[in-house]
Amino acid sequence: MDDHKTPAAPRERIYETPPAEGPITEAEAARAAALSANEHIKIASGYLRGTLADGLLKHATGAISEDDGQLVKFHGMYLQDDRDLRAERTKKKLEKAYSFMIRLRIAGGVVTPRQWLVLDDIARTYANGSLRATTRQTFQYHGVIKSNLKRTMAAIDSALLDTIAACGDVNRNVMAATNPAQTGAHKAAYALAKDISDSLLPKTNAWREIWLDGERVVGGEDDAVEPIYGKTYLPRKFKTVVAVPPSNEVDIFAHDLGFIAILDKKNKLKGWNVTVGGGMGMTHGETDTFPRTADVMLFCEPQDALKVAEAVMTVQRDWGNRKVRKNARLKYTIERYGLAAFRAEVERRVGKPLQDPKPFRFESNGDRYGWVEGEDGRHHLTLYVPSGRIRDNEGGPQYLSGLRRIAEVHQGDFRLTGNQNVIIANVPADRKAEIDALVAEYGLTTGATALRRNSLACVALPTCGLALAESERYLPDLVTELEESLAAHGLAEEDITIRMTGCPNGCARPFIAEIGLVGRGPERYNLYLGAAFDGSRLSKLYAEDVTAGEIRNRLDPLFAAYGRDRQPGERFGDFVIRAGYVAKTINGPDFHDRTGPLKAVA
Ligand code: SRM
Ligand code: SF4
Numbered sequence: 001m002d003d004h005k006t007p008a009a010p011r012e013r014i015y016e017t018p019p020a021e022g023p024i025t026e027a028e029a030a031r032a033a034a035l036s037a038n039e040h041i042k043i044a045s046g047y048l049r050g051t052l053a054d055g056l057l058k059h060a061t062g063a064i065s066e067d068d069g070q071l072v073k074f075h076g077m078y079l080q081d082d083r084d085l086r087a088e089r090t091k092k093k094l095e096k097a098y099s100f101m102i103r104l105r106i107a108g109g110v111v112t113p114r115q116w117l118v119l120d121d122i123a124r125t126y127a128n129g130s131l132r133a134t135t136r137q138t139f140q141y142h143g144v145i146k147s148n149l150k151r152t153m154a155a156i157d158s159a160l161l162d163t164i165a166a167c168g169d170v171n172r173n174v175m176a177a178t179n180p181a182q183t184g185a186h187k188a189a190y191a192l193a194k195d196i197s198d199s200l201l202p203k204t205n206a207w208r209e210i211w212l213d214g215e216r217v218v219g220g221e222d223d224a225v226e227p228i229y230g231k232t233y234l235p236r237k238f239k240t241v242v243a244v245p246p247s248n249e250v251d252i253f254a255h256d257l258g259f260i261a262i263l264d265k266k267n268k269l270k271g272w273n274v275t276v277g278g279g280m281g282m283t284h285g286e287t288d289t290f291p292r293t294a295d296v297m298l299f300c301e302p303q304d305a306l307k308v309a310e311a312v313m314t315v316q317r318d319w320g321n322r323k324v325r326k327n328a329r330l331k332y333t334i335e336r337y338g339l340a341a342f343r344a345e346v347e348r349r350v351g352k353p354l355q356d357p358k359p360f361r362f363e364s365n366g367d368r369y370g371w372v373e374g375e376d377g378r379h380h381l382t383l384y385v386p387s388g389r390i391r392d393n394e395g396g397p398q399y400l401s402g403l404r405r406i407a408e409v410h411q412g413d414f415r416l417t418g419n420q421n422v423i424i425a426n427v428p429a430d431r432k433a434e435i436d437a438l439v440a441e442y443g444l445t446t447g448a449t450a451l452r453r454n455s456l457a458c459v460a461l462p463t464c465g466l467a468l469a470e471s472e473r474y475l476p477d478l479v480t481e482l483e484e485s486l487a488a489h490g491l492a493e494e495d496i497t498i499r500m501t502g503c504p505n506g507c508a509r510p511f512i513a514e515i516g517l518v519g520r521g522p523e524r525y526n527l528y529l530g531a532a533f534d535g536s537r538l539s540k541l542y543a544e545d546v547t548a549g550e551i552r553n554r555l556d557p558l559f560a561a562y563g564r565d566r567q568p569g570e571r572f573g574d575f576v577i578r579a580g581y582v583a584k585t586i587n588g589p590d591f592h593d594r595t596g597p598l599k600a601v602a
Contacts, residue, residue: 034323035322036322036323036325036328038070038169039232039235039322041067041070042071042169042231042232042233043231043232044067045067045071046206047204047225047226048071048074048075048202048204048206048207049071049206049209049210050067050068050071051065051067051068052071052072052075052206052210053209053210055068056150059147061095061098062095062098062099062145062146063079063098064079064146071168072100073167073168074164074165074167074169074170074202074206074233075163075168075206075207075210075211076103076104076105076162076163076164076165076166076167077100077101077102077149077167078100078103078465079098079100080098080099080101080142080465081097081098081099081465082096082097082143083461083462083463083465085462098145098146099142099143099145099146100145100149101140101142101144101463102127102141102149102153102163103134103138103139103140103163103166104119104138104139104140104156104161104162104166105138105161105162105163105164105165105173105197106137106138106139106173106416107174107194107196108137108175108176108178108189108190108193108242109137109175109176109178109415109416109417110190110413110415110416110425111413111414112414113406113408113411113412113413113414114159114407115159115160115161116403116414117407117408118155118156118159119139119161120400120403120404120407121155122141122152122155122156123141123390123400124400125155126141126152126155127142127143127152128141128142128143129392129400130389130390130391130400131390131391131400132388132389132390132459133385133388133389133390133416133417133420133422134388134420135388135419135420135456135458135507135508135509136172136173136175136239136418137173137175137176137250137416137417137418138166138416139416140459149211150211150212150213153212154211154212157211157212162207164201164202165201165202167237168237169237169238170200170202170233170237171196171197171200171234171238171239171240172237172238172239172240173197174193174196174240174241174242175239175241175242175250175255175418176189176190176192176193176194176241176242176250177243177244177247177249177250177261178249178415178416178417178425179244179247180368180372180374180380180382180415180423180425181368181374181375181380182267182374182375183374183375183378184267184268184269184375185244185261185263185267186374188244188261188269188302189242189243189244189261190242192242192272192305192306193240193241195305195306196240196305196306196309199306199309199310200228200240200310200313202229202233203225203226203227203229204225204226228313228314228317229317230317232322233317234313234316234317234320235316235317235320235321235322235325235329236320236325236328236330237256237329238257238316239255239256239257239279240255240256240257240258240259240309241255241257241258241259241418242258242259242272243259243260243261243362244260244261245260245263245362245363246363246364247362247363247364247365247368248362248363248364248534248536249364249365249366249417249418249419250418251365251509251512252275252294253275253278253293253294253512253535253536254278254279254280254291254293254294254506254509254512254535255279255294256278256279256294256312256329256331257274257275257276257309257312257313257330258275258276258278258294259272259273259274259275259305259309260272260273260274260275260296260360262299262358262360267375270301270358271299271301271302271305271358272299272300272305272308273296273298273299273358274296274297274299274300274308274312274357275295275297276294276295276312276334276339276342277292277295277330277331277334277335277339278292278293278294278331279291279292279330280505280507280509280510280511280512281329281504281505281506282504282506282591283326283504284504284526286326287592288326289326290588290589290591291506291588291591292331292335292538292587292591293512293536293537293538293588294331295339296357297339297342297343297346298347298354298355298356298357299354300350300354300355304350307350307351308346308350308354311345311346311347311349312330314349315333315345315346315349316330316333319333319336319337319342320332320333321333321336331588335588335589362534362535362536364495364533364535365512365534365535366419366453366495367382367384367417367419367421367453368382369382369383369384369421369446369447369448370446370447371432374426377429378412378426378427378428379426379427379428379429379432380415380423380424380425380427381423381424381425381427381435381439382417382422382423382446383421383422383423383424383439383446384421384445384446384447384448384452384453385399385420385421386452386476387420387456387457387459387472387475387476388420388421390422397445398442399442399444401442402438402439402441402442402443402444403422403442403444405438405441406435406438406439409434409435409438410424410427410431411427411431412424412425412426412427412428413425413426419456420456449483449492450486450492450493450494450495450496451479451482451483451496452476452479453495454496454497454498455479455497455498455499455500456500456508456513457472457474457475457476457499458471458472458501458502458507458508459471459472459502460473460501460502460519461502464502464503466502466503466505467502468503468519468520468521468522469503469519469520469521469522469523469524469525470502471500471502471508471519474500474548475498475500478500478517478548478551478552479498481552482498482551482552485552485559486559488559489559489560489562489563489564490563491559491562491563494572495533496514496515496571497514497531497533497573498513498514498515498516499515499516499517500518500525501517501518501519503518504519504526506518509535510528511539511591512531512532512535512536512538512539513528513531513539514529514531514532514533514539514571514572514573514576515528515529515555515572516528516529516539517551520544520545521545523547523548524545524546524547525545525546525548525551526541526543526544526545526546527541527542527543527546527554527555528541528542529542529558529576529581529582530542530573530576530582530583530584531585532571532573532574533571533572533573537573537585538585538587538591539573539585540591540594541582541592541594542554542576542581542582558576558581561579562575562576
């Protein structure tokens with residue numbers, strides 16, 4: 001992949017802006033004019049303040065200004081509207097039903113029972129009665145109206161939590177393997193995630209000032225206010241994860257930056273393999289956008305990990321594309337400059353050469369459900385939470401109330417997983433029965449059928465402004481249909497990963513699922529096949545624009561062939577390639593290339 005790249009010469013820091021006073025050179029003016037609109041919003045924002053504080057006082061509308069809508073993301077919030085109500089409200093000439101999505105920053109997804117109780121209160125008081133566990137190990141609230149924003153943020157603060165940098169062009173929530181069985185490795189992974197999260201956090205006081213009425217800290221020069229980010233932060237979002245093999249539950253290949261624990265025979269940490277340049281998002285019909293699996297770039301010793309994280313992020317800060325936002329993620333920077341040049345610059349900033357990656361092996365990217373005993377004798381219960389939606393379902397499982405009751409008696413902690421599930425962690429052996437009784441009383445579940453327990457759906461409608469089709473509200477029904485089909489071919493117990501998203505941004509990482517369904521329009525999906533079960537290989541488009549009602553018919557013949565012709569131990573994603581249904585995707589740039597010895601491509 002590297003040979004077609006021109007190694008990059010060290011470049012000036014393009015995030016710097018022309019001086020506010022004094023003559024601006026022609027080159028500076030041209031460069032500034034070419035920047036994408038979001039760069040100008042960041043520059044003018046006074047370190048993420050914009051006019052947010054004033055906007056909150058405008059009671060005539062439930063919305064905020066467009067520019068503030070971009071800035072508020074850095075504070076962990078999105079302005080949304082209930083899309084189910086759009087048509088009716090337009091007819092009645094009413095403003096859209098605006099409200100906010102609020103995303104927390106919870107490094108490694110760990111919360112205490114006390115924090116859980118506060119989060120539960122907020123869901124009931126200010127949000128839509130649910131907590132949404134995300135695909136990146138944190139919680140979101142939906143439906144918080146503008147007049148409740150400050151109260152909600154104050155409540156979050158009272159739980160010693162915040163939403164800073166949960167969204168926006170910054171290092172986002174850092175994920176860590178939950179890995180209950182490997183207690184020691186989990187500790188190391190969690191500690192690194194926490195350190196990276198803390199050290200790469202924006203330093204502006206804007207969040208405290210706006211949401212908690214904190215005192216205004218007068219801004220100074222770039223380097224004083226934001227020593228790492230400067231005025232324009234990063235070119236685009238930046239996501240970091242920490243994994244512990246053999247589980248790839250954090251889906252390391254989908255993220256900008258990753259650390260893979262390399263353990264010795266006694267499970268002691270030797271250091272970290274560092275991955276760079278993963279990402280899922282793309283746009284239908286635009287082949288210069290594509291998902292990409294991360295490259296395994298180098299190995300570093302534990303004491304260098306933080307420096308490496310900062311170096312990777314700052315190279316992206318300086319080399320990333322600030323003119324064309326759709327090509328601004330690290331994955332495109334790596335494609336443009338080549339892995340070799342990127343690694344050389346990272347090593348230069350770390351101040352020494354680093355080693356080549358060490359061997360490692362992942363087995364799957366799913367969760368292990370049910371009870372697991374850790375090396376230290378504590379017990380951990382992974383619950384299956386359909387699409388991460390923690391609420392009380394009418395006539396069904398009472399996730400919100402059940403987990404609240406558990407939080408009232410639980411003495412350990414809770415861990416969110418990257419698969420939208422919840423682990424009741426660190427339970428002493430003699431308290432297991434009490435937890436089991438509550439799980440049963442509230443109808444919570446510690447597992448599901450094979451396809452369902454390997455399924456993920458993004459939020460999509462009605463809250464997501466980018467959704468082209470349903471996802472969270474549709475996947476459960478589709479899985480029921482597909483389960484019938486799988487059972488008919490003797491595959492009911494077969495673990496196959498299936499993920500659905502309402503659009504190609506890929507929030508449930510559909511392009512590394514063995515079956516990926518990606519919204520194209522109302523009730524229409526593209527069907528992708530051929531990804532690896534451990535999340536290390538991308539899929540390929542198999543059928544375009546399939547109606548919801550047709551999906552089962554498209555997959556049924558493939559299930560039949562898989563049931564009949566698979567080799568011992570062969571995964572569905574590998575089978576469809578060997579059998580010629582889709583060509584193998586090598587990586588991002590050939591994701592859209594469908595040539596190859598294909599059978600029955602629709
Ligand atoms: Fe995402 C945007 C939800 C994980 C790629 N994502 C959005 C927004 C905020 C829509 C918007 O911009 O208006 C969605 C809010 C929906 C709602 O109503 O809540 C949204 N993303 C989610 C969550 C909640 C999905 C879920 O079902 O859990 C996940 C929250 C993660 C978190 O806690 O931080 C979520 N988003 C992801 C992932 C998965 C991951 O990171 O492991 C991806 C693919 C990986 C990647 O980043 O490439 C992802 N989201 C995107 C993109 C495409 C980015 C790109 O590079 O092209 C967008 C759109 C954008 O950024 O312009 C997006
Ligand atoms: Fe929204 Fe698309 Fe992300 Fe789904 S994948 S939550 S539809 S942006």
